[in-house]
Amino acid sequence: MRxxxxxxxxxxxxxxxxxxxxxxxxxxxxDLHGNGGSNPTKTGSVQGYHPGDYTYPRNSKQQFEIxxxxxxxxxxxWPQVETALLNLKRLNAxxxxxxxxxxxxxxxxxxxxxxxxxxxAGRLKILAEWFSDLQERTPDRSAEGIPIREELxxxxxxxxxxxxxxxxxxxxxxxxxxxxYTRRIMTNLGLIGEKAKYEDVKxxxxxxxxxxxxxxxxxxxxxxxxxxxxxxxxxxxxxxPLLKIVGx
DNA sequence: AACCAGGACGTGA
DNA sequence: TCACGTCATGGT
Numbered sequence: 001m002r003x004x005x006x007x008x009x010x011x012x013x014x015x016x017x018x019x020x021x022x023x024x025x026x027x028x029x030x031d032l033h034g035n036g037g038s039n040p041t042k043t044g045s046v047q048g049y050h051p052g053d054y055t056y057p058r059n060s061k062q063q064f065e066i067x068x069x070x071x072x073x074x075x076x077x078w079p080q081v082e083t084a085l086l087n088l089k090r091l092n093a094x095x096x097x098x099x100x101x102x103x104x105x106x107x108x109x110x111x112x113x114x115x116x117x118x119x120x121a122g123r124l125k126i127l128a129e130w131f132s133d134l135q136e137r138t139p140d141r142s143a144e145g146i147p148i149r150e151e152l153x154x155x156x157x158x159x160x161x162x163x164x165x166x167x168x169x170x171x172x173x174x175x176x177x178x179x180x181y182t183r184r185i186m187t188n189l190g191l192i193g194e195k196a197k198y199e200d201v202k203x204x205x206x207x208x209x210x211x212x213x214x215x216x217x218x219x220x221x222x223x224x225x226x227x228x229x230x231x232x233x234x235x236x237x238x239x240x241p242l243l244k245i246v247g248x
Numbered sequence: 249a250a251c252c253a254g255g256a257c258g259t260g261a
Numbered sequence: 262t263c264a265c266g267t268c269a270t271g272g273t
Contacts, residue, residue, distance in 0.1 A: 026254095070254090071255095073254055073255090074253095074255040074256070075253060075254085075255045075256085075269095076253060076254080076255090076270075076271095077253045077254080077271080077272070078253090079271085079272080080253085080270065080272085081254090083271095112269085113270060113271070114269090114270075115253090115269040115270040115271080116255090116256095116267095116268050116270085117270080118268075118269085119257090119269095123256090156256090156257080157255095157256065158256085159255060159256045159257085160255095161254080161256090162255070162256080165254080177254085179254050180253090180254075180255080182254095195263095220254090221254090224254055227254095228254095232252095233251080233252065233253095234251080234252090
């Protein structure tokens with residue numbers, strides 16, 4: 001039993017990462033200024049982050065873009081996803097109504113840069129139809145009292161990480177996201193076991209943080225940033241500065 | 249020129 | 262439950 005007011009390791013790590021890297025401004029959007037994506041020819045440049053601004057998503061269009069990105073980024077780097085999203089936008093199809101209208105071949109071609117395009121095409125369509133249905137059920141965008149996580153997990157192509165990403169970034173619900181980077185870091189720090197289950201890692205963070213979407217969003221994004229700097233798969237993890245924080 | 253990226257699913261122990 | 266193969270493009 002720990003003393004009250006004493007920071008846990010999970011909280012210390014967050015403080016360090018935030019101090020080191022600052023707010024990350026996730027989830028990135030192709031259209032921060034509501035101009036409909038006026039420069040769709042600009043690809044490969046990640047520009048959609050909005051550090052310190054937690055007012056996104058501001059409409060259901062941006063909400064759906066996050067949902068789509070969450071699926072497309074599965075085991076895929078973000079710049080490729082951004083290209084795919086811009087392709088869909090060019091087709092005026094980046095909407096829950098637009099996706100199902102595309103013929104399968106056109107959809108596949110548009111999302112091809114994000115990889116696994118055969119399966120992701122069908123799964124994106126399923127997600128779009130689910131979101132359309134949700135909007136009809138909740139015209140006011142409240143989504144209160146609806147077990148969204150369970151619904152998402154029942155969809156083909158949506159696993160725990162994708163579901164939590166959608167919950168946290170599209171719906172601003174306090175559901176911590178556990179990804180491969182998080183596992184790699186936490187394992188190296190000796191805070192979880194190699195084979196820790198998803199729900200257990202998720203619970204470890206949620207139990208040690210004040211519940212809220214902002215901290216959950218930043219923490220997840222900060223872990224990704226930290227991993228990109230210190231946890232390249234080939235590199236040695238021994239240089240991780242977090243080891244000092246955990247070490248006492 | 250292998251290796252990897254903001255995973256999930258189907259299958260057979 | 263769990264380990265393993267599969268899906269695929271484009272960066273280093």
